[in-house]
Amino acid sequence: MSPRAVVVGPPGAGKTTIGRLLAKHLEVAFRDTDDDVVRASGRAIADIFANDGEPVFRAMEEEAVATALREHDGVLALGGGAVLSERTRELLAGHTVVFLSVGLAEGARRAGLSTARPLLAGVNPRATFKALLDARLPIYRSVAAVEIATDDAGPDEVVAQVVAALASTASS
Numbered sequence: 685m686s687p688r689a690v691v692v693g694p695p696g697a698g699k700t701t702i703g704r705l706l707a708k709h710l711e712v713a714f715r716d717t718d719d720d721v722v723r724a725s726g727r728a729i730a731d732i733f734a735n736d737g738e739p740v741f742r743a744m745e746e747e748a749v750a751t752a753l754r755e756h757d758g759v760l761a762l763g764g765g766a767v768l769s770e771r772t773r774e775l776l777a778g779h780t781v782v783f784l785s786v787g788l789a790e791g792a793r794r795a796g797l798s799t800a801r802p803l804l805a806g807v808n809p810r811a812t813f814k815a816l817l818d819a820r821l822p823i824y825r826s827v828a829a830v831e832i833a834t835d836d837a838g839p840d841e842v843v844a845q846v847v848a849a850l851a852s853t854a855s856s
């Protein structure tokens with residue numbers, strides 16, 4: 685069993701939104717590893733970051749991703765930082781991975797200053813977001829077979845582009 689598509693990318697790229705719509709389009713189930721961590725721990729992500737720190741969240745996330753990759757055959761959205769784990773990157777090899785990209789201005793606008801995303805809740809979220817994009821861009825590219833820029837496309841258009849890209853990947 686393997687997910688039809690695994691969606692990666694920075695916060696605000698639309699992994700959760702597009703993943704859910706893509707699953708609907710493909711008539712398969714949708715799963716998001718952020719939700720899995722919240723359900724398994726019974727806690728909000730911001731609470732885990734604030735009280736236990738990022739490494740504890742990353743360990744929970746790594747387990748959630750490994751389990752979901754094993755169990756889920758629909759569309760799977762990862763949290764934006766899941767690919768920081770080497771084990772996760774290794775597990776992603778052999779899966780159909782879609783990278784949704786977003787630039788600094790649009791990504792920061794979409795991710796907002798929401799406290800639900802603790803990594804971006806500091807004093808200068810824009811600078812934090814820029815550093816995050818710079819550091820992670822090569823990592824997202826290294827795990828994904830498909831890259832879709834989402835800055836200038838609404839959700840339905842992004843889904844259509846993902847569907848087309850998946851079809852051409854499957855036939856190549």
Ligand SMILES: Nc1ncnc2c1ncn2[C@@H]1O[C@H](COP(=O)(O)OP(=O)(O)O)[C@@H](O)[C@H]1O
Nearest residue numbers: 694695696697698699700701794834837838839
């Ligand atoms: N292509 C898009 N165009 C405009 N807004 C979008 C697009 N994709 C997502 N959004 C909006 O951006 C915000 C973040 O989306 P979300 O799916 O939570 O991103 P992620 O899971 O990658 O962090 C949400 O408010 C969502 O409605």
Ligand SMILES: O=C(O)C1=C[C@@H](OP(=O)(O)O)[C@@H](O)[C@H](O)C1
Nearest residue numbers: 694695718763764765801802803
């Ligand atoms: O980029 C990150 O490190 C994170 C992204 C979040 O998910 P989204 O990318 O879905 O916002 C969530 O996993 C957590 O706040 C950490």
Ligand SMILES: [Mg+2]
Nearest residue numbers: 699700718763
């Ligand atoms: Mg998300």
